[in-house]
Every structure is written in structure tokens, then in C-alpha cells.
Amino acid sequence: MNSKSRAKPFTKIGYIALQSNKHYLLFFFLLVASLVSLHAQEDKIITLPIKAEADSIIAPLFPIPVERDSIERDSILQDSLNKKPALLLDKITYKAKDYVKLSQKDQKIYLYNEAEIYYQDTELKAGVIIMDYIKNEVYAGRLKDSLGNYTQTPFFKQGTNEVVPDSIRFNFDTQKALIWNSRTEQQAAAGSLGSDAMKVYANITKKENDSVYFLSEGKLTTSADTINPDYYIRIRKAKFVPKKKVIAGFSNLYIADVPTPIALPFAYFPLTVGRSAGIMMPTFGSDPNTGYFLQDLGYYVPIGEVADITFNGSFYTNGSYGIRTQSVYAKRYKYRGNVNIRYENQVTSQKGFDDYRVNRNYNIQISHSQDTKSSPNSRFSASVNLGSSRYYRESLQQQNLPNTQNNNLSSSISYSKTFPAYPSVNMSLSATHSQNTNTDVINMTLPTLQASMERIFPFAKRDGIKKGIIQNINFQYNLNARNTIVTDDEGFFKSEMFDNAKVGAQHSIPISTNFKVAKFFSVSLGGRYEDVWALKTLDKSYDFENEVVVTDTISGFDRFNKYSLSASIGTTLYGTFNFGEDKKIQAIRHVMRPSLSYGYAPSFEQFYDEYIGPDGAVQFTRFENSQFGRPSLGQSNNLSFSLANTLEAKVTDKDSTATEAKKVPILSNFNISTGYNFESDSLRLNPLSVNGGTNILDNKMSINFSAGLDPYAIDNTGKRFNTFNIDNGGSLLRLTRANVNVSYSIDSKTFGKKEDEEEEDEPDPFDYVASSGGRTDDLFGKGDDFNDDRYREDEDDKRDGDDVDNPIFGTKIPWNFRLAYSANYANTARQNEFSSHSLMFSGDIELSPRWKVGGSSGYDFKNNGFTLTQLRFERDLKSFTLRFNWTPFGQYKRWYFFIGIKSSILKDLKWENRSQRVR
Template structure:
């Protein structure tokens, strides 16, 4: 035992010396060793080993260290959360061909129409490999035996979609590596509509949900996603979906051919709606004013209801201009816009004879209120005022189309209805008219109007009105205004108010009607007016000055007037039957004759007099400056005659199944009217007026009018109190005549079975006022900036081929003819004889030509003539406007991208005056 125990003790001691850090273990082992030695039966033979004192001093331990209980840790649960599973949700996957689970590779293989769904991530492809240990997925295409690829991957995360050739995506980091990616971004300003920007890239690195990095990318708005007709090549770019693309060196390619249109760096906004940004200007050269930039500025959306755009023009000779535009809208409330333009025009250079400096301005405001916002009140505004030469001398090319505008008109009004019986309508209006030729301005600041509904005092509101008493009714209305007439030089100056006239008119009309002898309709009427004015005149002859002096007296004054009237009329019907077997079965003639009488007394009490240089008395009225006219000095008593005719035919319908004949209007109106003055001492019969309208030629309305004078004229052209028939002439001589017609034609009207457009359609009907010899420039269908100008369908139309028409070319044309004749002094002169025409012709599905012109048959000359050529170039639009001759002779060429996102990529050129 001694031989075994010795080494054991020695070994323990050696271990103890080496493990001095574990004092408790040392004491425990030592005590165990002593207990073992004391339990042996044989005595222990000591070894000849010299004892050496331990140099390590054990720390003193408390006596109760062995009996002390272990204290419980105060932190029962670890504050560091345990790591959760990498995939938070369940992955859903499927495939058409097969789904293979490989535990050896820790992968899932999906083949043919494979799909994977995880949270907001969706992945579809021909083949998908999912590593469920690395939480990574790979997707690619399928290739058939002919080498054709199909089932390209489709990757969608949130609202972002990518269509690559292949993709690697990690579910944990949300990062991806994408090859040949294709994505589409909707972008553009709200007022121009949104466009789609296609983004292509050879390699795309998805950094997170909102940042992508592109290598060798292409940006285009072309509809052809396989072979775009143009694109912008970017070498490296940062792509933030629905926000922006920031690229390095970029240049434009057209049909895969590089162009010199390049930038060292580029920024492409992809935001939708209204976003603040720079408005890119237009560059050019003017021989009179030098190089220029136009329409450059900044766009700022102030709120969801209001936006502002500020643009400016600058020329190197010192000319400049700026424009401000604000558009506002609130649904179911109101909408409108405000435009202000100012231009400082410098011609030539200082020191030259042709140097000049002028300024132009223009203000346009439009406001309309939704009828639902306030049924009983309404506010509206339409303002257009400015310099008379603003459009003709404007720096900006966009204003040239309004060069023929001769009148500026403005109106701002507020109206309110008080619906309680009797209801009252009241309105307050500010109006302005300006003639750009005479430079005169007429304003009403303001006009107040109020009217009360018709009241029947002798019968209850809901009762039937019969007889002369029951039908007695009256109304009341008031009109007050401040009328100002001034010139453009005095506009906005204190002198414009010097000749202002202020007045008011109160009117009370009374009327009744009844039947007499069963077939005669009789009406009686009367009207009382009370006129207020704030100034009158006093006129006297000044002997020292030897002239009549007129003084203006300020202060309130008034006068009144009244008139009486009566009329009687009936309706006569006549039908001429030719038989049901005839093509024209019957003619129906309706005659409405009427005779009326009017009486106005003399208001001599409102007249004064003065003695002229010869001592003769001259009468005048102090109310000559009244804006509502003056009181009449002579009594009026006259008879008026009127005969109105309509003529229509019943024609057998070409359709054999029709049971009723078809009605055809021959004369929709033919009216003769004249009057006889009972108080006049000569020339009592007035000229006879005739007016009529017919559509005897289908879809060609014809309007005509004429004036016939029953009296003869002397050698000086003055009417004499001798009937023309007694002077060797006819019953009445023709003194004036007018005829006008307008109609429209199009190719569909001449196609068998095609839809025919009537000449009276709203889109084709011309203005019935044919006094002008020139059509509006808008007759040619030229879309504005931001709208499609290619073909008929615009950007939303499907891509078309360009075939050759086989039988016909789509076209439309509008014609207007007007002629006027004057013979008041036997001059027999045709004062106006013009033919105006405009139209469009589609040479091919992508080529369209428009024209607008007119010919003066009297003066043998063309009116303002304009041609517009348009070509649809797919993603581009091309237009050429040409006015070959005349005062506004010019041309304008434009080619640019249709999409509003890249609308600033364009080239334009224009002629100089």
C-alpha cells in the first residue's frame, strides 16, 4: 500500500502546486488523502524527502464557507432575446413539372411554371432553386431544343415589379442580384397625365427595398419593350423606384445608333403627381434680339389644391419676359387658374435708328364654381386684359397663334338667389372690353342687377289663370352701374375715372293677355322706368367766348318715363294634299301674322333751353350724360307688322316598311316685318326687313336676310317722302342683302355603309356669325404641349403598322361662304364676298396634313393661310406649321419625345420676322 500511496500523494501534491488557482479543490482533495492514509492497518514508512515550505499563502476563508447556501441569481431571464428563425413566415411554393426536395443539398428544386410566395415577395419563373439553409433563392428561364427562352422570371416585392432573365435573392438580407432586368415606372405631372418609363439593365444589384444599382442600363418610354426605337444609355446609375434615377455619363441612342445628345450626369424624376422641379427652357436665336432662352423656370406645388409655375425669357440684347401661372382646384367646390405675363421688348441696339423699347403685359384669370357647392349663390370670373399688341409683338412663340385676337373681354360676377316667394335674383358684375385696334377700353365697375319674379296679384299662385284680370302680372328689376370709357394710355391711372358715369334704372313692367274671338291672342303691356343719375349738365351761350358752354353739375337727380303697348296675333294653317301615291304627298304652310301698337308720350318737362347767337331758342335735356339714355322729346306712336312663315313637306319614305311619311323642312323661317310711325310728318313707313333660313340642300343650312325701302332717294342718296313705286321704280328697292352658309364633309359620308356625320353636328358646326374672313387658328387639330400629337389615337392607342390605303384616304373639310350687298345709295356694291375653308387629310395612319385658309372673292386675295403637317414617329412626334404668305408669314418645326417625362428632349426651329 505504501508503494501505491506514495506516488499518489506525490502526484496530488504536484497537481496542487500547479493548480493553485483552485484552492477549494485543493483542500477537498487533501482532506480526502489524509482520511485514506489514516485508515490503513500498516504503518507508513516516511520517504526521504526534505520538506520544503510552500511559498503560496492560501487566502483565509470564512468558517461557514462550506455550509453557506448558494445565492440565487437576481436576473431570472436573460435580457438578450434568443435568435428567432430566419424565415418569419411560411414559404408557399409550387411548380407544374415537379418539385424536388434534396436534404443532401438542403435545397428545393422547382421546374416549369414555378412559383414562390413569401410575405410581400412574389417570384415566378421557369426554374427556381431554393436554398432553405442560406434562405436564398435563384430563378431562371427555360430553354427549349431550338434555343428559345420562355418563362422569364417575374419578381415582385411590394409594388415594385422586375422582369429579368435570372435573379438571386436572399430572404434575410433582402438583397438581390438581377441579370437583364426590365421594369416599368409610372411617372409624370398630374396635369399632363402619367407616362411609363421602362428601365432596363444588364446587371442590377438590389440593395434594399428602395435602392437599386444599375450597370449598363437603358431608359426609354417606347411602347416596344423588345426593340425600342430610342433609349438613353446609362453606364452606372442609382435607381429609387417611384422617385428618381441618378446616372453618370448618359447619351441618347436612336435605333441603336448613338447620338451626340449626352450629359456627364443625369437626373430622371420618376415621381407621380405634382412634384417641385425645374422647367427646362427652349434655346434659339432672333436676328433682332440675339440668342435667347424661353420658358425656363420652376414648378412648385404649394398644396394638394394649388400649384405655381414661374418661367422666364431672356435675350442677349436685353429683352426679357417672365410668366406666372397658378392652377387651383377643389373637388365639388371650385377650380380655376391665374396667368400673368410681362415682357420688356428691346429692338436693335442703342445708337441705331431703329432702336426702341416697349413693354407688354397680359393677365388671364378663370374661376368657376361647382353648382353643388352652393345652389343659391355662384361666383365666376373670366378675365383677359393687357396690352393691345401683346399677342402680335410677343417674344414667346406660344402666343403667336392668338395674333388675330382683336378684342379682350373680362367678367367677374357674383350672383345670389333668394328663393322665398317672391324669389329675387341679384348679381354684382365687373366687366371689361378692350379693342386692340382702336385701343379703347370700356369698363363697368361694377354693375348691380336685381329682379323679382313675376307676380299675379289677382289670382292665387296655384290657380288656373283665365281672362284679362287673372293674367295681369308685374315684375320689378333694378340695374345700377359705374361706366368708364378710357384708352390704353390712361388705363390704371387716375385720369381714367374722370369721365366715369354712374346711374341706376328702376323698371316696373306690367302685362296681361287673353283670347278674343277664340282665335286671336291679345296682349297688353306697359312699363314704367325711374332713372337716377349723379350728374347733369347745364348749357348756355357765352357771348364773350362766342360759343356754347356746357357745365357739368355733380349731384343726385332723376327723371322718369313710361310706355304702353298692345299686340294681336293668330296662327293660320294651310295644307295642300297631292295624294299618297305621290313622292311629295303634301305641303304644310304655317303663317303667324301679328300687329302691335306702341305709344310713348313726350317728356318735355325734363328739357331746358338757351338762346343761341341768333337769339333762337335751343332745347336740350340736362340728362344727356345718363348711361340709360335721355327722355324723349317727341311723342311716339307707331304700328308694327310682322308675318312669320314656315313651310314643310310630307315625303314618301324610301324605307318601304315605314308607315308614316317623312317630314322635310323647306323653310324653317321666313319673316317680314315693318312699322308705320303715326306721329311722323314724313317717311312714316320704315324699311321692310326680311330674314329666313332653309336647309333645302341636305346638311347645308342657308341663312339669308334683306332690307327693302319703299321710299325713293334723290341724287344725293337721301331718302325722300316719295314712294319708290311712284318714282318709276318697283314696289320697294333692295337696299341691303346678306347670305351665308356653312357645311362639313368627310370621307365617311361617301363610303357605302359608313357612318355619316351631319353638317349640323356640334363638332363640325361653324359659328353662325360669318362677319370675319378668317377661321380661328384652332380649326387645325394641333394638340398642345403634353398631349399626344401622333395620329388620331394618341399615346393610348395601340401601335400601328403603316399600310398603304387601298381605296380612300380619311379626310374632313369645313366650308363657309358669306356674301353681303349694299345699295342704300344706289351704289349696288358687294361689300363682302368670301369663301373660308379648313380641314384635315390623313395621308397614312401616321401622316396627317391640316389646312386653314380663305379666299376674298371681292378683293381677289387669300386670307391668313396655314398648313400643319404632323407625323407619328412612335415615341416621337414631328410637326411643321407653315404660314406661306400674309402678315403673319412664318414657319415652325418641332420634333421631340411624346412622353411628358422626357418632353424636354426636343429640337425646334422657327422662322424670324
């Protein structure tokens, strides 16, 4: 029964009062009339000729109270008989700002101005909404203001899917919808490290169910400008599955609404949220040295939630190829790291020609860091960079350009464990690697075991204050055992590299104490005992027949011990020169820390043997090649002196609100040291060593220097002899070596208003150049990997806050400049030459908010030539990025051009071209 069946029409009838003395006769007459009337209506219902009025009250399907609704509701309860089951599974909530109108005639509800409807996981907002409560459908559209502009565009959300159309028609029962001019956004696709999103536009969209949409005349773009995108892919017809894929028919690329010839008969666009496996598109091109090539063809594979792996390959028609594998893993609050393995097979010329050769180079990088909170008493870390010495210099990859100037590769893998119970013990097991790429010499320790016990004060309470010479007596135990290997590129990773390995262990027990003398002097006394173990020793003899010394290696355990004594005294002196608080320089403070040390060690002749040679007996020790040195032959009796200095000025602060003067360092450190050997029969005085450093220009310039000064003269062969240089006609001290390093960094903010200094960002452990042992700055050039999304992320974030349309940008052009000067002078044998002498510089300038140019170069004063020079041009095209890197001359002359979409979803939509390295 509906509400109409309950609202029964009625009319008012006026009765005339009748008078009778026979009341029982009147009652009898009415009873008979009623029976006759009932019998007459038994077969036919006769309606009263009374006009019925339509009931204006209706029981809606949406029982939630309506805001601003002035219509009274029917107070009659619904009939529970013959009730039709409702198709809606939940209540519908709706409201509007201006009014909610219920029309029984149209069987619709009208919501106007900021209209909203909520049903289960469906949310609809629009300027106007019309709801058909019979069909359970809604129609939503925009409003037009007084200027004719449309406002309050519909917003449709179902679950996590959001659509912003011009108008929409939606059925609550079937969940189907018809959408006009829809706009939706899908989050970044597989492997993305940024916050990219794919925008999907369509003139007409048909929603089939919760997961399938059909599009007609659609656009796909990642442009941030949703009104007028600078590029899009036009699709005529497509099937759209939110957060999964778009399958389209004929599609082609439009740039600035201009069609391009880049088109496909059908297309597939993955929209997977999170990470998923996929192909990485390669780069095509040709090169006169390697022929046609296919570079950076790859495949990405995620491994669970904490790791992934990427395979890349580059192939050339002359037979060259390169393979790269990279894996990145991270677990929050536990660990993070990556593994990079690179191999290149480079073919030069063709078989049969004299210049034909094949170079096989490789490089392995491993980085692992552990969160300190995950295990306070143990830690594992790794930083590995090893491979062929010629890998970076002969690599075909542009990103390896800065590392061509790196002459050393180093690695370290370590595990440490602390046992906190008293006395606590620290243990570590490590493996190290050091490789000189110029000489191909490789030094390794496989492994090194170190252990140390904390200091024990036997004559003092553990928690008490230690006073005097007795209570400060302390000792500890240290163990250092290692296996060292020296090899080269040819023997690396081969069994023969272990033939000349050195294995040994060193046990040491240092004992020391300290106390004050005359309140101002600190005195330290100590001794050290060492026990050295070796698994290989030597035996020597002279072969008179062949006139050579024969050295035999004896395998087996052997040991020697040694001990030494030491003492030192030092103090601190302060000197202040005051010029007055009204002066710009108010005072200069000089701090000196002189120290005098004495060391003694006896001779250990018992560990020496003799063999008879042509000139008589020759002493030698079987521990000559010991891992931790040899026992000393002859007594050691040395006195050394050092003087540490710091010099700083107290100047008036430019800030008038400052209450104290500002401290400015003049010399951060200036150290002088020398020594005297009492046991030497000549040349007892050690050379004077000087080193120092300071920071000036508001810490923008760093200066470090060192020098060696020898008091003794040298002969014509360059050999020192026991005559002071001043007595030989020279100066008091002879300069034998010197070096100076100056670095300077300045940018546009230096001359601007001072702001609170921000904390410097820590170096990115995943930065390829830094992890390869190269510089963290770009003085050696930049090595961009254009297939890596990470290089774009920080730059995009910085530009987000820029007012790119600011007409006064020219008054505050951002720029930066870096300079590094290095000189090494050698004059030990009167060669009077610079072993190295160079000046390097680099800088960048943003000519406009989206134009950036930069470069790096230098000059080698020793070789009279320019160092690695690189020019860089960058253009931010909003959705695209354009880069051009050019090394105009030199051994690594090359250029690289790239233009592509910044979004990781469509990063394979790019064009790049490059020249290969000149051989």
C-alpha cells in the same frame, strides 16, 4: 431538436420460449444481470450494431400545404426545447402547376411550371423557382418550349415596385436581390397630364434594399415598344430609386440602336410620381430681328393638390424679352380655372437710329367655372381676356398666330345669388369689358348690379291654373344699376379712365296679362313704369363771345320717370301640301306666326330745359348722358308687324327599315318685320327687315342671311326724303344692306356607313386660342404650344386604337374639310359696295397612319388678296413627334419646326427652330 432526433431507429428480435419450474430463480437472475449491465455502461455508451435507415420525412420551414404534393408529413410533434428563433417573419405560400419537389439532400424545394411564391408584400412568379429553405433564398427563371423559345418570364413585385427579369435571385431575410435583364416601369413624372411611363432596363441589377437598386448597362426609354424601343438613353452605371430618381454616370442617346453625339458625363432623371417642382428647358436660336434668343425657359411649381404655377421667360440679345405666368387649379365637384399673364417688351433696331422703338404689350386671361352641385343657389364665374390691342399682332410667340385675326377682346366676371323663399329674388353682380383692337376703344362696366323678383299673380292662386284676363294679371320688379367707362389703350388702368364714368340705376315694374280671343288669337296687354337715377347731369348755355355751346357737368343725385303701354295679338297658321306617300317628297309643311304689336308712350317735356342760342331757344335735357337714355320728347305711337316662318319637307327615308318619313328643314327660320310711326310727320313707314337661316346637306352646311329694304328714296346727298322709292323711278323696295354667312364641314366619315352619332365634346375651357377670343376651329390657323403636354394627349389616345400597319389604310384615308363664306353689303347712300367679302377654308388629311398634312387659307375679295395662310406637316414617330408649321407669305410670314419626345418625362429632349415674324 430536429426531426431526425425524433425518428429513433429500431430492429426486431426473435425470442425463444424457455421452460422452468423455478420461476422466482429466473426473475432473480434477470434482476442481477440488469444491475451489472447498468454499472458497465455508466462511463461508456455502446451502440447496437444495427444499421439505421435515413428518415425521408422533413419538417419544412414553409408550413402551408403544397398543391400536388404526394409526400406524407411526419405526425410526430416538434420538440419545443432548444428551438432556434426563425428569421422569417411571416408564412410563405407557394405552389406550382406541374410539381413541387422537396429535396432533403439539396435542402431545396423545386417548383416547376407556373410557379408562384408569396411572402408578406413580395410576390414572385416564374416558369421555374428553386427555393433554398436553409438560406431562405429563391432562384427564379424562364422555361424553354419545344421550339426553343423562352416562356413564363419571372415577375417580381415588392410593394408597388414591379420588375420583369430573365432571372432573379432573392433573399427573404436580407431583402437583397440579384436580377438579370430586368425591366420595370415608372409612372409619369412631375407636371404630367398624360399617362406616360419611364421604362427602366438593365443587364444586371443589384437590389440593395426596398428603395435602392444599382444598375449595370441600363437603358431608359418611354417607348411603347418594350421589345425593340425606337430610342433609349444608355447608362453604364446608375443608382435607381423607384418612383424618385435615377442617378447615372456617362449617358448618351441612342436612336434605333445607333448612338448619337447627345451625351452627358453624368445625368439625373426625376421619376417622381405626381407633381413636383422643376426646371423647363429653353429653346436656343437666333433671329435677324432680335438676335440670339433663349425662349421658354421656365420653372414649374405645384401648390398643394389643387393648383400649380408655371413661370416662363424668353430673352433676346437685342434687349427684347417676354414673361409668362400660368396657373391652373381644379377641385373636383367644386371649381376649376386658370390664370395666364403675359408681358412682352419688344425692341426694334438700336438706340440712336430713326427706326428705334420699344413696344410694351401685355395680355391677361382668367377663366373660372363653378360646379353647379357645389352651391345650387349661388354661382361665381369668370372669363377674362384683356390687354394691349397690339399684343397678338406683335407677339413673338407662334401660338398667338391664329389670334391675330381676332378684332375683339371681351371679359366677364359675375356672381349670382338666388333667394328661393317666395317671392324668389335673383341678384347678380358683374363686371364686363369689350375692346376693339382696331380702334383701341375699350368699354367697361365696373360693376353692374341686377336684381329681379319673380312674377306675382295677385288675382290667382299660386299653384292653381290661371284663366282669363284677370287671373293672368302679373307684375314684377327689376333693378339695373351700373357704372360704365369708355377709355382706350393709353388711359387703361389709369386714374383718368374714371373721369368720364357714367353711374346710374334703373328701376322698372312691368305689368302684363294675356288671354285668348276666338280660340285662335293670343292677346297680350301690358304697361311698364321706369324710374331712372343719375349721379351726374348737364347744364347748357351759349357763349356769344366765343360762339360756342358751353356744357357744364353737375354732380349730385337726380332722377326722372317714364311709362309706356303696349298690346299685341298673334296666331299660328299651318299649311301642308301633300304629294303622296309613294313620292320621294311626301309633303311640305309651312308654319306662319304673324304678330301685330302696338306701343304708346307720352311725352315728358317736364324734364327738358332751354338755352338761348343765335337762332333762338334750343331745348335740351339735363339727362342727355344718362346711363339709361333720356326721357322722350314727343309722344310715341307705333304699330309694328312681324311674320315668322318655318318650312320643312317630309321625305321618304333611305333606310328601308324606318317606319316613318324623315323631316328635312328647308327654312329653319325666315322672319319679316316692319313698323309704322303715327306721330312722325314724315317717313312713317319703317324699313323692312328680313333675316333667316337653314341647315342643308344633312346639317353639314349652315346658311344664315339678313337684309334691310327701305321703301323711301334718297336724294343726291344720300339722305332719305318723304317719297316712296317706286315713285322716284326706282323699285318698290331699295336694298340698303345685306349679309350672308355660309359654313360647311365635311370629313371622310360623311360618305361612310352611318353610325350612331356621338355627343360633341364640349370646348376645352383651357384651350388657349378659344380662351383668347379666337375661333374654335382652325380656319385662322393653329397655334401650337409645343411646351404644353396637353396638345399630345388626345392625339395619342386616338392613335392607340389604329392599326398602323394595316396595308389597306389607303382605302380609308381619314380627312376633313371646313369652309366659311362671309359677305357684307352696304348701300344706304348708293355706295353699292361690300364692306367685307371673304372665303376661308381649312382641312387635314392623314396620308398614312402616322403622316398628317393640313392647311388653312382664304381669299379676301374686297382687298383682292389671300388671308392668313398656314401649311402644316405632322409626323408621328411613335415615341417622337415632328411638326412643321409654315406661313409662306403675308404680314405674319414665318415658319416653325419641332421634333421632340412625346412623353412628359423627357419632353425637354427636343430640338426646335423657328423664324420670327417679319416686321
